[in-house]
Amino acid sequence: MDQRELVERAKRGDHDAFAGLVDPALARLDAAARLILRDPELARDAVQEALIRAWRDLPGLRDPERFEAWLHRLIVNACLDIARRRRRRPIEVEITPLDSPASPDLSGALADRELIDGALKRLDPGHRAVVAMHYLLGMPLPDVAASLGIPIGTAKSRLHYALAAMRATATAEPDPTPAPVHGGQVA
Amino acid sequence: MTTEARFERQLPAVLEDLYLGPTPDYRDEVLATAVRTRQRPAWTFPGRWLPMADIVTRPTLVPRLPWRAIGVALVVVALLAVAAFAIVGSRQKRLPPQFGPAGNGLVLYSSGSDIFTVDPRTGVTSTIVAGPEVDSQPEYSPDGTKFSFVRPSATNCCMSYDMVVAAADGSGARVISGDHPVTDNDFSQWSPDSASILVGTHDSLLRLDATGAAAPAIIAQGLRFVGGEARPPDGAQILYEPDSTPEIDLWIMNADGSGARPLIPASALAGSKHDLSAVHWSPDGTMVAFNCAAPTNVDVSHICVMNADGTGLRQLTDESDAWFQSDLAWSPDSTRIAFNRWFTDPATGTPMIRPIGVASITSSVVVDRGPTPGADGALFNWSPDGTILLSLPAQLIHSPAGAAPVRPLAIEVATGNSHEVDWTVPGEASWQRVAK
Numbered sequence: 001m002d003q004r005e006l007v008e009r010a011k012r013g014d015h016d017a018f019a020g021l022v023d024p025a026l027a028r029l030d031a032a033a034r035l036i037l038r039d040p041e042l043a044r045d046a047v048q049e050a051l052i053r054a055w056r057d058l059p060g061l062r063d064p065e066r067f068e069a070w071l072h073r074l075i076v077n078a079c080l081d082i083a084r085r086r087r088r089r090p091i092e093v094e095i096t097p098l099d100s101p102a103s104p105d106l107s108g109a110l111a112d113r114e115l116i117d118g119a120l121k122r123l124d125p126g127h128r129a130v131v132a133m134h135y136l137l138g139m140p141l142p143d144v145a146a147s148l149g150i151p152i153g154t155a156k157s158r159l160h161y162a163l164a165a166m167r168a169t170a171t172a173e174p175d176p177t178p179a180p181v182h183g184g185q186v187a
Numbered sequence: 188m189t190t191e192a193r194f195e196r197q198l199p200a201v202l203e204d205l206y207l208g209p210t211p212d213y214r215d216e217v218l219a220t221a222v223r224t225r226q227r228p229a230w231t232f233p234g235r236w237l238p239m240a241d242i243v244t245r246p247t248l249v250p251r252l253p254w255r256a257i258g259v260a261l262v263v264v265a266l267l268a269v270a271a272f273a274i275v276g277s278r279q280k281r282l283p284p285q286f287g288p289a290g291n292g293l294v295l296y297s298s299g300s301d302i303f304t305v306d307p308r309t310g311v312t313s314t315i316v317a318g319p320e321v322d323s324q325p326e327y328s329p330d331g332t333k334f335s336f337v338r339p340s341a342t343n344c345c346m347s348y349d350m351v352v353a354a355a356d357g358s359g360a361r362v363i364s365g366d367h368p369v370t371d372n373d374f375s376q377w378s379p380d381s382a383s384i385l386v387g388t389h390d391s392l393l394r395l396d397a398t399g400a401a402a403p404a405i406i407a408q409g410l411r412f413v414g415g416e417a418r419p420p421d422g423a424q425i426l427y428e429p430d431s432t433p434e435i436d437l438w439i440m441n442a443d444g445s446g447a448r449p450l451i452p453a454s455a456l457a458g459s460k461h462d463l464s465a466v467h468w469s470p471d472g473t474m475v476a477f478n479c480a481a482p483t484n485v486d487v488s489h490i491c492v493m494n495a496d497g498t499g500l501r502q503l504t505d506e507s508d509a510w511f512q513s514d515l516a517w518s519p520d521s522t523r524i525a526f527n528r529w530f531t532d533p534a535t536g537t538p539m540i541r542p543i544g545v546a547s548i549t550s551s552v553v554v555d556r557g558p559t560p561g562a563d564g565a566l567f568n569w570s571p572d573g574t575i576l577l578s579l580p581a582q583l584i585h586s587p588a589g590a591a592p593v594r595p596l597a598i599e600v601a602t603g604n605s606h607e608v609d610w611t612v613p614g615e616a617s618w619q620r621v622a623k
Contacts (some may be wrong), residue, residue: 062340156513
């Protein structure tokens with residue numbers, strides 16, 4: 001059954017069809033939420049909120065081909081809503097240990113995932129959202145900008161900033177006293 | 188491949204390695220909770236309702252009418268109307284010039300679900316579009332006589348919007364996008380003559396007739412436009428960055444979609460990193476500006492300008508400690524460009540924001556204007572007369588709905604002095620051009 005048919009059936013209230021739509025995306029939604037929120041429980045809350053909205057509003061989805069893009073947008077917005085609500089509560093991420101080793105072709109600084117993760121931790125949720133949407137969810141930058149309601153110039157500057165910060169951290173010695181992101185929002 | 192490029196290429200795999208796991212163990216629970224929610228029935232989406240009052244007619248009994256008296260009255264009314272038109276016609280409304288400096292009119296913005304104007308001289312705010320629909324992104328036409336905005340389309344769902352145009356006072360709102368609803372991923376821009384709106388969708392470029400009388404015209408298809416502008420003053424050419432070419436390219440086409448061709452040779456951009464989605468014609472149509480980076484350091488973003496025919500490409504500014512310059516905006520007289528700018532703090536290596544920079548096109552000298560904005564930079568508009576930069580914190584535009592409106596800063600371009608105005612807006616605003 002193709003996605004269009006699954007969407008049409010789910011629109012008519014078919015639970016199995018909705019599960020069929022969501023299942024292939026669920027792990028990646030969870031990953032994006034953990035990257036942005038850096039907390040597995042909050043990530044689960046974000047996924048829950050996104051799925052509730054997707055199910056509730058699905059009958060109004062005009063173009064079934066846009067289901068996945070719509071779902072990506074819902075998860076990021078759910079994450080940012082949660083981040084805003086918890087803006088003043090520092091949170092830490094628990095990296096889920098994975099059985100599979102790091103990709104063998106990743107060399108040099110990139111191989112050190114802890115450094116990259118540390119760099120991401122120093123960014124605010126808005127910057128992490130851009131990274132998650134572009135590099136983890138595969139969204140083109142214009143879509144990222146539109147989903148976040150920011151000009152594409154701002155999206156690009158955030159991505160630029162995030163990449164520079166990750167590169168700088170990944171190529172430098174670990175700093176025991178993380179520097180705050182200038183003017184950034186506290187997660 | 189450079190270290191930077193390799194880093195970007197490998198990043199998705201690293202992020203997957205860090206964060207992507209098997210299907211979460213909460214899968215069953217979140218799905219069960221989601222589908223326990225009541226699904227919104229399709230009929231509840233506005234636009235699916237039939238205007239029953241209009242389609243149901245009832246026979247009614249009416250008394251016999253005095254046709255002679257009515258006829259005389261109609262003739263009198265017609266004569267009065269002709270006289271009124273003659274008087275009004277003799278006082279035809281003056282329009283601002285098609286490009287260049289103009290008088291400062293009202294400031295237009297959306298708040299909540301409605302659209303408002305504020306008179307920047309008096310601070311008087313007026314609601315000009317209200318109702319149950321969620322209207323947003325209002326933008327004045329270049330002649331200031333009307334404005335566009337977007338409204339959730341018939342399904343009221345899922346990133347699909349109608350483009351609507353209304354007169355400057357909010358009257359006569361009509362949908363002009365027909366069967367081509369836009370998404371908020373699309374870019375839109377008024378044509379220089381205010382007669383149409385150019386819309387770039389995910390796969391096509393459309394021209395929407397501002398009156399709504401003509402159906403949307405598809406100018407080009409099969410390309411993903413990531414930016415594009417019609418060249419002032421006549422809109423005869425459209426500048427765009429196609430997303431279908433493997434390399435970053437700046438192209439131009441005729442207004443009807445014919446004659447698509449690269450504006451500058453690829454070799455002129457090769458070896459550098461250009462952000463052509465930020466490309467803008469100067470208001471007089473003689474130059475083009477966009478973000479660019481030096482080949483020696485892709486982490487440093489500058490502003491480049493060139494002539495409209497693709498010649499004379501040059502970096503506009505050369506601030507030695509610059510890190511990122513973006514959000515460029517031409518002054519109405521095409522002599523200056525204002526932009527956000529960050530630099531690298533030499534002591535800490537941390538990016539820091541600077542005041543808005545205003546660069547002269549002829550001398551390339553950059554001057555600070557206004558105070559240092561927040562870390563995300565400022566949202567700013569030139570006043571139509573070019574004397575003021577109206578500045579808002581950029582964070583406003585990604586604040587949650589209902590964020591408290593703020594008082595913009597009015598920055599005098601000549602002196603750099605600034606003051607808070609005595610009215611508020613909740614986000615981006617559009618400034619009306621009027622005749623001086």
